[in-house]
Amino acid sequence: xxxxxxxxxxxxxxxxxxxxxxxxxxxxxxxxxxxxxxxxxxxxxxxxxxxxxxxxxxxxxxxxxxxxxxxxxxxxxxxxxxxxxxxxxxxxxxxxxxxxxxxxxxxxxxxxxxxxxxxxxxxxxxxxxxxxxxxxxxxxxxxxxxxxxxxxxxxxxxxxxxxxxxxxxxxxxxxxxxxxxxxxxxxxxxxxxxxxxxxxxxxxxxxxxxxxxxxxxxxxxxxxxxxxxxxxxxxxxxxxxxxxxxxxxxxxxxxxxxxxxxxxxxxxxxxxxxxxxxxxxxxxxxxxxxxxxxxxxxxxxxxxxxxxxxxxxxxxxxxxxxxxxxxxxxxxxxxxxxxxxxxxxxxxxxxxxxxxxxxxxxxxxxxxxxxxxxxxxxxxxxxxxxxxxxxxxxxxxxxxxxxxxxxxxxxxxxxxxxxxxxxxxxxxxxxxxxxxxxxxxxxxxx
Amino acid sequence: xxxxxxxxxxxxxxxxxxxxxxxxxxxxxxxxxxxxxxxxxxxxxxxxxxxxxxxxxxxxxxxxxxxxxxxxxxxxxxxxxxxxxxxxxxxxxxxxxxxxxxxxxxxxxxxxxxxxxxxxxxxxxxxxxxxxxxxxxxxxxxxxxxxxxxxxxxxx
Numbered sequence: 001x002x003x004x005x006x007x008x009x010x011x012x013x014x015x016x017x018x019x020x021x022x023x024x025x026x027x028x029x030x031x032x033x034x035x036x037x038x039x040x041x042x043x044x045x046x047x048x049x050x051x052x053x054x055x056x057x058x059x060x061x062x063x064x065x066x067x068x069x070x071x072x073x074x075x076x077x078x079x080x081x082x083x084x085x086x087x088x089x090x091x092x093x094x095x096x097x098x099x100x101x102x103x104x105x106x107x108x109x110x111x112x113x114x115x116x117x118x119x120x121x122x123x124x125x126x127x128x129x130x131x132x133x134x135x136x137x138x139x140x141x142x143x144x145x146x147x148x149x150x151x152x153x154x155x156x157x158x159x160x161x162x163x164x165x166x167x168x169x170x171x172x173x174x175x176x177x178x179x180x181x182x183x184x185x186x187x188x189x190x191x192x193x194x195x196x197x198x199x200x201x202x203x204x205x206x207x208x209x210x211x212x213x214x215x216x217x218x219x220x221x222x223x224x225x226x227x228x229x230x231x232x233x234x235x236x237x238x239x240x241x242x243x244x245x246x247x248x249x250x251x252x253x254x255x256x257x258x259x260x261x262x263x264x265x266x267x268x269x270x271x272x273x274x275x276x277x278x279x280x281x282x283x284x285x286x287x288x289x290x291x292x293x294x295x296x297x298x299x300x301x302x303x304x305x306x307x308x309x310x311x312x313x314x315x316x317x318x319x320x321x322x323x324x325x326x327x328x329x330x331x332x333x334x335x336x337x338x339x340x341x342x343x344x345x346x347x348x349x350x351x352x353x354x355x356x357x358x359x360x361x362x363x364x365x366x367x368x369x370x371x372x373x374x375x376x377x378x379x380x381x382x383x384x385x386x387x388x389x390x391x392x393x394x395x396x397x398x399x400x401x402x403x404x405x406x407x408x409x410x411x412x413x414x415x416x417x418x419x420x421x422x423x424x425x426x427x428x429x430x431x432x433x434x435x436x437x438x439x440x441x442x443x444x445x446x
Numbered sequence: 447x448x449x450x451x452x453x454x455x456x457x458x459x460x461x462x463x464x465x466x467x468x469x470x471x472x473x474x475x476x477x478x479x480x481x482x483x484x485x486x487x488x489x490x491x492x493x494x495x496x497x498x499x500x501x502x503x504x505x506x507x508x509x510x511x512x513x514x515x516x517x518x519x520x521x522x523x524x525x526x527x528x529x530x531x532x533x534x535x536x537x538x539x540x541x542x543x544x545x546x547x548x549x550x551x552x553x554x555x556x557x558x559x560x561x562x563x564x565x566x567x568x569x570x571x572x573x574x575x576x577x578x579x580x581x582x583x584x585x586x587x588x589x590x591x592x593x594x595x596x597x598x599x600x601x602x
Contacts, residue, residue, distance in 0.1 A: 008474070015467045019460060026456035067471050074467070182527030242536060304457045338461065345464045352468065355475055 005066045005430070006058045012070035013054060016077055017047035023081035023305060030306030031085075046077065053102050057423070060109050064427035065360055071353050072419055075404035076412070078346065082333055083407050085306050086326045090407055097409040101416035108420035115424050119368055122175040129168025130211070132161035137218060162224045163401070163414035166231070166383070167421070170375035173208070173232055177239040178367040184240050208232050209249070213256045220266045222257070223386045223398025227379060229253050234378035235371055238361070274396035287323045291332040291391045294322050295343070302339030326407040328399060332391050346405075347388065354381040357422060363429040373425045376418050506602040507560055509539065509553055515595030516542030522600075528554030531592060532565075545569040545593025553584065553599070560584040560599060569593060 021043030028039055050073050057064060076098055084091035112118070118125065135152045151158050177184075212229040216222060233249045236242075261271045269284070277285030294308065302308075310333070312319045325333050335343040357377025364370040383403055390397035401411040508522040509529060517539075523529055529538040534548035541550075547567040554561055563581035564571040571578040572591035584590070586601040 012467070012471065015463055019463055019467070022456050022460045022463065026453055026460065029452050029456065067474070071471065244536075301461065302457065304453045305460075307453070338457070341461050341465075345461065345468065348468050348472075352471055352475065359475070359478065 005063060006054070009057070009066035009070060010051075010054055012067060013047070013050045013073065016070050016074045017043050017050065019074065020046050020077035020081060023077065024084065026305035027081060027085045030304065046080070049099060049102065053105070056106055056109075060113075061423050061427035063430040064423040065356055065430070068353065068356050068360075068419060068422060068426070071349055071356070072404055072415070075346075075349055078334065079330070079402075079405035079407070081305065082330055082337075082405070083326050085337075086310060086333070090326055093409070094407055094412070097412045100409070101413040104413055105416040105420045108417050109424060112421070112424060115372070115421065116368065118171050118372075119175040119178075122172045125168045126172035129165035129172065133165040133215070134218065135161050159410040160401075160408065161410075162219075162221070162227075163408075163410040164417075166224075166228065166379050167376070167414060167418055169228060170231060170235075170379050171372065173235050174368055174371035174375050177235055178371055181239040181367070184236075184242075184245075209252050209256065212253070213260065216257065216260050216267060217264055220264065221398055221400075222267060222270060222396055223390065223400035225257075226253075226395070227382050227386050227400065230382045231375055231379040234382075235375045238374045239367075239371060270396045270398070274393065277393070287329065288391070288393060288397050290322050291329045291397075292393060294329070294332045295335040295392070298336040298339040298342075300339050300341060302335070302337045302342055305337055308333055308336040327401060328387070328397065328406075329391050330406050331388050331402055334405075350381060350384045350403075353377070357381075360422060360426040360429060363433055364425055365429060365432050369425045369429060373422060373429075376422050380415070380418060507555065508600045509590075510598045510600050512589065512596035512598050514541075514543060514593070515539075515546075517595070525553060525555055525560065528552055530565075531597075541592065541595050543593035543595045546595065550592050551578075551590070553590070553597075560601070562590050567592070 021039050024039035024042050050069075053069065057069065080091055080094055080098070083094050132152070138152075151160055208229070212225045212232075215225040215228065219225075229249070233246045236249065237246045261267050272279070273284045273288060277288050279285060281289055297303070298308075308322075310320065310322050310325045312321050322329055322333060322336075331343070331346065334346055338345070354377055357373060357380070361370045361373035361377065364373055380403055383400055386395065386398065387400045387402045387406075389395040390400070401408050403415045404412060507525040509525065509531075510523075511517045511519055511521040513519060523539050530549055530552045531537055531539040531541060531546075532548050532550040533541060533543065533546045537549060545568075547565070547569070549565050550567040551562060551564050551571045554563070560583065561581050562571070562573060562578065562584050564578045569592075572589075573582055573584075574589055575591070578590075584599045586599060588599045590597045590599070
């Protein structure tokens with residue numbers, strides 16, 4: 001079982017490296033009209049890095065889920081090829097971030113083997129998570145991008161705190177709900193056919209709701225706000241099994257978001273662009289419209305790697321045909337160059353990651369592990385939904401990154417830490433599932 | 447554009463390998479799922495799935511089905527976190543009993559002792575055959591009757 005699990009991971013990493021090589025080869029073939037062996041070298045580098053990580057996992061977490069790492073490596077490969085095709089130097093940065101992310105991934109596994117310790121420091125973790133979330137509003141280090149306060153810049157380093165605080169907040173919520181789920185269920189009353197949580201335990205729910213509304217106003221980012229709150233509702237649902245709580249929560253979010261969308265100018269503007277992009281097609285609506293045109297232009301199979309247009313040819317000064325192609329609209333570029341099939345492939349990767357993640361939660365043997373795995377999976381998938389939904393005009397476009405694909409150090413590094421936690425939970429759960437004694441005990445009751 | 451055929455071949459090759467890869471992973475995920483799915487003994491929600499049962503403190507008391515309610519005789523429900531009993535889907539112990547209310551009664555632990563409380567049900571709850579008013583303590587072997595459904599408390 002043990003070596004089998006890891007062998008499957010190794011086997012899955014080979015096609016991932018092949019895909020990266022093929023992607024680079026296609027880009028080179030297009031750009032310089034020559035096929036060198038550079039793509040093979042890049043592919044070999046990539047495979048070597050993945051192999052090193054794989055060997056580390058073989059030693060440290062022999063029973064962890066075999067497909068989570070290859071799936072995320074595949075997303076990274078997508079990102080590297082696409083970013084390289086946009087700008088070589090950005091791709092070099094991204095590759096460095098990828099390696100740094102894997103180092104942090106290894107460190108997390110090394111030092112958080114007993115991840116229950118996180119439960120003990122949950123209030124500290126929550127406080128740090130919220131503090132760094134607000135850091136972008138601090139004068140001097142805060143950075144405002146397109147009206148939203150998302151980045152922090154200290155000297156040459158800049159990072160997006162929301163990427164890290166999402167993990168902190170999930171850890172806190174998992175721990176909090178593990179302890180309080182019983183009271184939330186038992187104290188629930190039915191009023192007019194709706195099961196309401198007990199009033200005094202309703203407090204924390206209001207706090208989380210307040211926090212996400214606060215983010216909407218303070219950081220002015222609908223995407224992060226939605227991401228955090230949806231992850232919270234997913235956790236609440238899994239912890240209590242009460243669908244009515246989720247409905248109440250969603251209603252609260254919609255009311256709050258609607259209120260702020262009509263009163264806060266920045267949020268209002270985002271919603272306006274979303275609903276009526278043609279009011280200002282060369283200004284505010286430009287990005288979303290170009291994003292949709294790029295996707296439509298891709299057709300079924302796309303134009304091929306390196307063949308999509310990102311900048312307007314011959315324009316002086318250079319003008320972007322697809323603004324923020326390496327971050328916000330990278331998904332549109334993938335659709336443009338690989339078509340509907342490529343797009344479905346990317347979405348399938350996220351779906352499979354979500355499936356594997358929830359599987360980890362199903363197998364986990366204690367409440368905290370279950371909720372942690374659920375929360376991490378939920379926040380990761382919802383992030384993908386928020387940005388893919390944004391560029392396809394399902395929801396207003398916001399500056400959330402496409403996990404592992406978009407250019408950005410914080411995003412890559414934070415998501416590898418998230419993966420490390422998920423694998424830690426998975427390793428323990430699967431090891432315990434193999435030993436029948438623990439399993440029978442867990443099944444005997446109910 | 448001299449390399450166009452190569453680009454096209456690479457593109458389709460890429461998509462083909464991508465989908466094959468995803469297919470293999472999806473298939474193995476399905477296989478995994480079939481192998482590890484344990485029959486869910488109740489349909490009341492995830493919260494009573496195995497795992498949550500092992501909350502700190504351990505399980506030491508159960509509500510055991512004696513008869514009725516559309517439940518299997520000797521089916522056990524652990525008391526960790528308390529149990530709500532009723533006809534509604536939201537109850538921890540969902541019973542099919544025409545005399546039961548949506549949320550009929552609850553059984554819970556407090557300070558190492560066990561209690562049953564009638565939640566203002568229409569037809570009432572019987573504790574060892576006598577009508578229960580408000581809440582009352584339960585000891586090992588006590589029976590709780592709701593309509594035609596009967597439970598027994600079992601303490602380890």
